[in-house]
Amino acid sequence: MEDSQAKRVPHLPWMRNPVDINLYEECPFGLLPCLDPRLEEALQKIGIQSLFPVQVAVWQETIGPGAFERDICVNSPTGSGKTLAYALPIVQMLSTRKIRCLRALVVLPTRDLAVQVKEVFATIASAVGLRVGLAVGQSSLADEISELIRRPKLEMCSSFDPDDIQMEPQTSVDILVATPGRLMDHINTTKGFSLEHLCYLVVDETDRLLREAYQSWLPTVIQLTCSNDQALFDHARLGPSISGSLATIRRSGVERGFKGKSYPRLVKMILSATLTQDPSKLSQLDLHHPLLLTSGERRYKLPEKLECYKLICISKLKPLYLVALLQDLRGEKCIVFTSSVESTHRLCTLLNFFGDLPCKISEYSRRQHQSLRSKTLKTFRKGKIEVLVATDAMTRGMDVEGIRNVINYDMPAYVKTYIHRAGRTARAGQTGRCFTLLRKDETKRFSKMLQKINNNSCNLHSLPADSIEELRPIYSSALKKLKGCVESETARKSGISAKSVKSSDRKKGKDRMKE
Template sequence: MEEQKKRSIPVLPWMRDPLDLTLFQQIPLHTLPSLHPKLKLSLENMGISNLFPVQVAVWQETVGPGKFHRDLCVNSPTGSGKTLAYALPIVQLLSTRVVTCLRALVVVPTRDLAFQVKRVFDAIASPLGLRVGLAAGQSSVADEISELVYSPECEFGISYDPEEVAFRVRRRLRSKVDILVATPGRLMDHINTTKGFTLEHLQYLVVDETDRLLREAYQSWLPAVLESVQLNEDNTFEPSDSFLPCSMGVLTTRRRCGVERGFKDKPYPRLAKIVLSATITQDPGRLVQLELHHPLFLRAGPMRYRLPENLQSFKLICERKVKPLYLVALLKSLEGEKCIIFTKSVESTHRLCKLLNCFGDLQIDIKEYSGLQHQRVRSKTLNNFRKGEFQVLVSSDAMTRGMDVEGVRNVINYDMPKYVKTYVHRAGRTARAGQTGRCFTLMSNDEVRQFKKLMQKAEASSCPEHIIQSSLIEALHSTYESALKKFKEKISKAPKKAND
């Protein structure tokens, strides 16, 4: 029913004639025009020798002939290189900056994704002298402020003269970072309460995982950002002397249309936007909130939902009561390959992980990643998974959005997703950056028809059934019964929760 409603929504005119990303070719790094030498060296140190089609297309529309004359809306499969697609041109365009001002803001929905995006920016921005900040609630607000804003007390010591303090705050508070990666909640904290935190010099706004950030309220972060940037036409301000290279010390005006008037009667760059997702929304009511400037729609092929090119999808049919048994048999058959198992909820994730760890002779390290855990625990678990310290991660859909873990060969849907969008994001944790991968979905016979419809929406040409040898299932029966008994004992001894 929800999918039918979505199909009935009219499409915005600029989305009807997209630029097809499949027409672009992967190109060697040294052939990319205008690439800064230090940026090229940074990419080579990251092991990158070629750029993917989405990265080439975005470069052409920002640094290349397009010159960012239009805002960009990018719909490209998971693992196609979208993070570097926007990070690369932003770092290139800011490489000529004179002093540090907050000029680029990247908004992402989750903390772990924010950490991941910041790592990409750090790798390519630091060699050019650009500073990258993080506002994702990884530490206290006070600690974040110290990383984002220069305090006048740090430079001149503490003063007890109120007038002198006010003067210093007005003239000396300034940004420590050129680029900020932020989650919506913590971004709003800084906009509303942090002295010296300003978006008045912002030139680039990236909205990563756009459909999720527009679907969820997130404390109305988008209107707050746009309002902070787009002051009234008659609202002039005199920049502090710490921002002289940005404004040249003249009165500056920001217009509602997003165009700034700068020095010597030359137009100051408008707020340029890049919005991205593997499953971009087509809802005009949501997209209009972004106030895009003559947007260009970049899409990989004719389908709205696309799976990674090198992904193989399989269905594994079994009765519901023996699903854990078939899952264990599947894990054994994968012979220790790195794998992510997705469930339908955080509670299911917790229970399934407990059950799997009751299999004494499984000889596979399995950890949980869900919203029931503290952020520090989740981050540590994810880091250890990246390092290869264990092979299998059981996760709720918190892991589906944008997260990149190198070496994940398999994704297993323990619970079949209801919507194609969820399947696309889950499956996209493997077969990334041109690598191969497999996605297995466990289902009962009465779910096969629904799954077939789901796969048709993702333009999946085929989804064969994965057969597990009956001898392996039979050999695991006694172990399965023993694991169930241990699991029930653990559950009975665990303290009851209010919602159990």
Template sequence: MARDEAPTTERETDSVVPWMRAPIDVCHVDSCDLDTLPFLHPRLKKALENMGITSLFPVQVAVWHETIGPGGFERDICVNSPTGSGKTLAYALPIVQMLESRAVRCIRALVVVPTRDLAEQVKKVFNTIAPAVGLSVGLAMGQSSISDEISRLIKTPKLDAGICYDPEDISQNLESAVDILVATPGRLMDHINNTKGFTLEHLRFLVVDETDRLLREAYQSWLPTVLQLTQTSDNGLFPSSIPFVPSAFGSLQTVRRQSVERGFKGKPYPRLVKMALSATLTQDPSKLIQLDLHHPLFMTTGEDRYQLPEKLECLRLICESGMKPVYLVALLKSFGGGEKCIVFTSSVETTRRLCKLLNFFDDLNIKVKEYSGGLDQKIRREELKAFIKGDSQVLVASDALTRGIDVKGVTNVINYDMPQFPKTFIHRAGRTARAGQAGRCFTLLSDHEVRRFSNKILKKVGVDSCQTHSIPPTTLDPIRTTYADALEKLKKLVELEGAKKERRGSKRKSRTGNSQSKVNKTTSET
């Protein structure tokens, strides 16, 4: 089961590592047309145009110049940029260009993300550009058949029929079937520990996407394991750290190689390049030190630690005690037909019940679906596809949907339950107003939550004003009647489900008791 966004335990600290004190401000970087982007591979340019992309966003341009441009991947890169600003393509594009196809296929780039849904989304981005230069992309994530996954990641040598082979010889000749791997940390560790032929000894790029969450939870010590495997390996397969350096940078190549070699005297060469990205990148030195960064370069948007999308409008809706569903239904009815909306709750259980309750409002006339870590991965994927296509207009979600998931055309986000932490607010709100589009984020509050929301959330994320959205009583009154009916239907459903669960539990106990009786009888007879 996918984990939802866990309450953050990261302590707020005034201590900032020195390299974060002088960041590159991405706000001062202009967007760039593909025609004027320096040194972009023609086939990658064509792949981007096929996606409808004709220019890059500022964060993508900034990362490009520090990787393919004069920066030349000489420093590790940390990016703190709002949700929807294009961080995935910002790292995918330069990595694909640098890894342009080789005769020997092996895992040279690893992207680690905290959730399966985000892993699938990141792989889709790579899939749109990597094949253009002959690269293969793999996916490793839980709740899928590991044997099927291994068959896609590891290539078994062709065997001649009728010849008896030594299993040890076969295992030694296994090869990677992918150049780039997108993985969740748990499944990554499964492959590291158990999959024959799986190796990171040739790894050149490590991307830690949604860094603050991945550093906050141990995930079977995946990070120290990966770093140990790459630090102790011999990357002799690659004689140069810069396989593609434009002729215009020829004079810089010698200087850069000398400086890198001096900085890595006695260490494997080329070095493992790391990129860390998040909309809420941690500044805690005790967390960042885990990455073992090399002369890191910090990129951010503006001076504030937390950044919301530029065209996001924040609004609050103050509700009567016990009447949040009534206000929510009134708000949903006020939106124009076809507007996509995500409603965030604080737990899987609340998500499930609220979704059922909304569907019991007979006059709502809006298709509402559930998205949470309590659902099977396949069902979640289907519900998300239906939402993207417009088959459903409202998605009631737990915080499983907050991290990095890009759903185009979401006009409104509603915090049904007030977020407990500024980071949660940032990631929820970031599901709308993406890629320069406009969007609104509503937060439903009871009277006693208003002050805390202003002081603990809005001030922390740098929102100076949050207008109060009001709903006329004449709109609310008719909904109160239908709410009573819907609530009664929900209560009956919950009671029915509880009774079924209790019966299933009784049957399991009965079977267990019968089995134990047989064991006792056999034991006594013996």
């Protein structure tokens, strides 16, 4: 019996008759209308010879007959190629006007995902002379400002138009990929950072970005762009006699590139593998005649070539089932997901106390500094680490080539989490497997979760009983080492805290002496 949620008709009329992405087929570049030859060459250099269905569908609705007349909403499985689906048409459109200002903004929930998307844009944007910036907080605000903002020099000449003089700093990138927090830092404090020329706004991983406030970044961006559009309308309607700030809007030399042309409205593109249907959330985006592109009728969908398995575990011996499974997988690239930062750290530490595992294991969580996470991810991409023990910070959009298996050490609490975790494998038409370790009391809840995605093909995966028993002596030793490690870390943290308290007390004492 199908889940009632799958049957539910969306409240918003525009979501009831979507464009079915499955009607499109993979398309070689030679059959793709209007593609700039420079972009084709850039894609071929990185081994891409054709576009996936979601990329073809978005191209047809933006560069093809659709021509960005409507805002685009994409609900497509993880690994289907959504990043290039929006990057390619945006770069193509921006390349037609040689104006150096911020015209496309892409917002993502995490730093690592933003870095990944920036690399996709940079690969193709440079081929047509566009610059891509990154604002995620990996470097200091001052360093980011030096990359994003240029400070024009005043050149003396015999005759000049005062309206053309550029004394104010201006953005030096055409496309900016950002996380919400750092985006707001630049909006609020960076001189010369402006969204007044913005043509495209991409909200990737939309459901997560709408769920979390992130300093009210979305209403701020919408308000800034809408007020600019209204100012432009008023200026065109009232003419040069208009007084105040409207009379001086858009006076820098940048605007000369738009002279005599109607300034385009802000086009929004929203994307997710689990796009929300909640009208109150979607209304925040202020969408213009939105068009929904989706893969099939069901809201939740797994990658086509994904194989799903469940392992029923004795609760106290659960780590042994994981170790036995890793031994069975013989060094294949895997991500092991846990339910929390603390669980990730402890499990990774425990696994590294097992001596003879056929793989190198590392941790990936918010417990680590950003630079260490980035280094770990880079090493994992290169294959020098075979197993990454991670929190759900790794679930959203991260694309690492060659991940053969996803292992849910802790059962995900929500179906969306399961979809995003499983979507780290079987990407871009490749095969992959997802294993979920379950206690007996979790099996019924897990089955109900799978019904929401109409997945009745989750097979039972069994391990030989003797493979578990053989690990018991090593497990006892590893647990003792883990206990000692945790005690040592706790003592070290306590020592740091004590030092901080003593330092604070000494400072207070000195302050009292000064009074």
